[in-house]
Amino acid sequence: MPHFISSLRIFLTIGYDSLICDEYGMEVSMDTKIAIVTGSSRGLGKSMALHLAQRGVGVIITYYTKQDEAQAVVKEIERLGSKAVALQLDVSDSKSFEDFSQRVQAALQQTWKRDSFDFLVNNAGTGIHAPFAETTEAQFDQMVNIHLKGVFFLTQKLLPIIVDQGRILNLSSGLTRFSLPGYAAYASMKGAVETLTKYLAKELGPRGITVNVVAPGAIETDFGGGLVRDNPQVNSFVASQTTLGRVGLPDDIGGVVASLLSDDNRWVNAQRIEVSGGMFI
Numbered sequence: 019m020p021h022f023i024s025s026l027r028i029f030l031t032i033g034y035d036s037l038i039c040d041e042y043g044m045e046v047s048m049d050t051k052i053a054i055v056t057g058s059s060r061g062l063g064k065s066m067a068l069h070l071a072q073r074g075v076g077v078i079i080t081y082y083t084k085q086d087e088a089q090a091v092v093k094e095i096e097r098l099g100s101k102a103v104a105l106q107l108d109v110s111d112s113k114s115f116e117d118f119s120q121r122v123q124a125a126l127q128q129t130w131k132r133d134s135f136d137f138l139v140n141n142a143g144t145g146i147h148a149p150f151a152e153t154t155e156a157q158f159d160q161m162v163n164i165h166l167k168g169v170f171f172l173t174q175k176l177l178p179i180i181v182d183q184g185r186i187l188n189l190s191s192g193l194t195r196f197s198l199p200g201y202a203a204y205a206s207m208k209g210a211v212e213t214l215t216k217y218l219a220k221e222l223g224p225r226g227i228t229v230n231v232v233a234p235g236a237i238e239t240d241f242g243g244g245l246v247r248d249n250p251q252v253n254s255f256v257a258s259q260t261t262l263g264r265v266g267l268p269d270d271i272g273g274v275v276a277s278l279l280s281d282d283n284r285w286v287n288a289q290r291i292e293v294s295g296g297m298f299i
């Protein structure tokens with residue numbers, strides 16, 4: 019780096035107390051917002067992370083098994099000029115949340131010189147497709163642990179390091195408004211998350227924290243083994259039941275999430291926002 023640029027950086031650092039430098043001498047704005055997006059190695063979470071990064075938000079990516087995909091998202095965010103860190107997380111293992119919180123705090127300090135973050139997006143999750151009569155207790159427990167217990171206790175664990183005026187966004191599904199055979203256990207958990215969202219909004223309001231829930235329609239991702247994306251019959255059925263005439267894409271959701279977390283939407287609270295292109299209306 020030319021000497022005059024580094025001198026300018028040092029001048030800016032001294033001249034504006036909203037700027038500090040990280041370990042590489044790069045400027046870190048104290049105004050930079052930081053988001054944790056769970057399950058952002060691929061699918062909807064990845065799109066959310068990239069849309070947030072385009073708006074200058076720093077992102078903590080989490081992955082379950084696909085570390086390489088998560089690192090690729092980190093690189094893409096860095097190319098966009100923002101910062102990101104990838105951490106492993108199993109949302110079905112609430113005993114691991116204390117350790118995860120410690121790793122988040124270390125990453126915040128190391129990368130952003132912060133001890134808190136601004137936005138939590140509870141996105142991670144998998145589905146099961148099984149008729150009600152054949153759903154096993156093990157499948158049911160898996161859905162509880164991932165979609166309800168995980169969201170409940172991860173949010174509880176991270177609460178002390180979410181800033182006042184921060185934001186929490188939970189992910190639900192169109193399947194809480196309409197019903198399709200095979201989703202009884204999965205959709206029941208999403209219904210519970212919608213109720214939890216209202217209770218969180220009520221209790222966190224005094225800290226200025228808003229809590230909302232985004233309910234996507236069917237989107238082309240790996241979810242459910244990529245059924246909606248890869249099965250032509252399912253794909254065209256969903257498109258035929260959607261007023262905008264096609265199946266949703268990850269970027270249809272990522273942009274909404276980044277927008278909801280922007281200051282323009284600061285007065286939106288305790289709401290279920292369905293993003294389905296008008297499915298089954």
Ligand code: NDP
Nearest residue numbers: 057059061062082083084108109142143236237239240241
């Ligand atoms: P994908 O299958 O494309 O991605 C799932 C993400 O969650 C991955 O990052 C994966 O990590 C992570 N993940 C999976 N299991 C765990 C776990 N036990 N602990 C932590 N992370 C985990 O799914 P989508 O992007 O489609 O779904 C994201 C969210 O959106 C889910 O909550 C889903 O219920 C909801 N949703 C999806 C819809 C759709 O049609 N796609 C519709 C409505 C709601 P890794 O890559 O490491 O495996």
